[in-house]
Structures are given as C-alpha cells and as structure tokens.
C-alpha cells in the first residue's frame with residue numbers, strides 16, 4: 547500500500563514535469579529521432595515558433611545539441627523513445643493520454659548502410675532493423691498516438707519519406723535494397739492509412755526532405771545538397787500546407803508532388 551502510494555506520487559510528479567512546459571494555447575508536435583540531423587533542426591525550428599515540442603530520441607541524455615535546445619526553450623520536452631520498441635511507444639502514449647498532438651512527425655530513419663554491390667552477401671538482420679525503424683515504427687506510432695492526433699486542431703500524421711522509395715525514379719543505379727524498399731513500404735502504409743483516417747478528418751502526409759548534408763549522407767558532397775536547417779524550414783512549410791484535400795500525397799520539400 548505504502549509502495550503503491552509512493553509510485554502514484556512519483557507518477558503524478560513525472561506527469562506534472564512533462565506537462566509543466568507545455569501550453570494549452572499553442573499547437574503541439576511530437577518528433578521522433580530528434581537527436582541529430584533533420585529531426586534536431588525540426589525541433590529547433592518548431593521550438594522557435596513557440597509550438598509545444600515533444601522531442602523524442604533514443605538517448606536524449608547523450609544528445610548535447612538537443613539538450614541545449616530544451617535548456618533554451620521551456621516549450622520543449624525531451625522523452626526517450628526507440629521507435630523499434632512497441633512497449634516504449636505504448637508507454638509514451640499512455641503518459642500523454644488526453645493531450646492533443648497536432649502533428650505527429652515520424653522522422654527517425656536509418657539506411658542500414660550501403661548494401662549496394664553486396665547482393666549475394668546481404669545481412670537480413672539489418673534488413674529487419676531497417677524495416678522495424680522505417681516502416682513498423684511510424685505505423686505503430688500512428689496507432690498509439692491516434693487518439694492524441696484525433697483530439698487536436700490540426701490532426702496531421704506526417705512521415706519523412708524519401709524519393710529513394712519512389713519506384714518510378716529508380717533508374718540507372720541498383721542496390722540500396724533495404725532502404726529503398728523500406729521507404730516504398732512506408733509510402734504504401736501511409737497512403738492506405740490516409741484512406742482509413744479520412745473520415746476522422748485526419749491528414750496523413752509523406753514528405754521527402756531533400757538531399758541533406760548530415761550524418762545520414764556522410765562522405766557525400768554535392769552542390770544540390772542542403773543543410774538540415776534548410777530542409778527543416780522547407781519541410782515545416784510543406785506540413786503547414788498539408789490539409790485533408792492533400793492527405794495521402796507524397797510531396798517533395800519544395801511542395802511539388804513526388805512520383806510514386
């Protein structure tokens with residue numbers, strides 16, 4: 547009984563801490579993979595706009611840049627979340643039960659390394675990890691946080707995809723089996739979900755963030771590449787423009803439709 551009371555008091559304290567910085571007047575975004583790259587830049591820019599930001603990362607304590615944003619912005623709450631752990635996703639959704647989330651932003655993603663040229667030596671455990679992160683993770687997030695999105699004003703589930711997942715754009719170069727197929731699968735999952743959630747007024751979007759110079763593309767240096775900050779600014783503009791009429795579309799960071 548005594549232990550149960552302590553547990554309830556601790557839980558209440560944690561809930562208070564989680565909601566202390568979040569205002570009821572501002573919209574809320576939940577971002578996965580906020581530790582670095584595009585997710586970090588999205589966190590920074592939503593924070594500067596004054597939105598409530600629930601910035602999730604596998605190890606927030608080990609992400610100094612993310613810690614610095616949270617230190618400077620009371621409207622940013624950090625939460626540990628590995629999107630391959632459905633138990634963690636369910637626990638976080640339980641913690642935020644009843645809080646409207648305007649934009650659920652599935653950003654976390656991995657390439658699985660460059661498997662090009664390794665056909666004949668493919669590591670299927672890596673393939674499982676890429677799909678668990680890039681496909682199952684966003685779908686499970688959508689399932690777990692659906693009540694939060696449905697209770698919000700903007701009602702958007704936005705997924706960072708890639709033109710590498712476009713069947714019609716893949717020409718000339720083979721390989722990248724794991725990554726390309728994971729983003730093609732993400733596109734199909736979310737296009738289907740868009741149909742199912744339309745009656746609830748929920749918009750489901752897929753955004754390609756451009757060719758971004760960060761850890762994901764380490765070692766590549768091409769003139770067409772943009773910074774994570776430029777990508778995040780463009781992606782936020784696209785998210786702002788998403789509405790039910792556009793639900794189920796696949797858009798580039800420029801706002802144009804990307805081919806499937």
Ligand SMILES: NC(=O)c1ccc[n+]([C@@H]2O[C@H](COP(=O)([O-])OP(=O)(O)OC[C@H]3O[C@@H](n4cnc5c(N)ncnc54)[C@H](OP(=O)(O)O)[C@@H]3O)[C@@H](O)[C@H]2O)c1
Pocket residue numbers: 578579580581582583584585603604605627628629630653654655656679706707708709754755756757758759760761762763
């Ligand atoms: N960079 C590009 O040119 C480009 C182009 C098209 C699409 N994209 C997509 O954009 C998204 C963001 O990529 P990025 O460029 O920012 O890559 P990045 O710099 O490599 O960052 C990836 C982020 O995902 C997180 N992450 C990985 N596995 C995770 C998991 N299991 N649970 C939670 N978080 C996890 C990482 O967290 P840790 O720090 O814990 O590893 C990190 O925060 C991805 O979906 C990627 O496919 C990127």
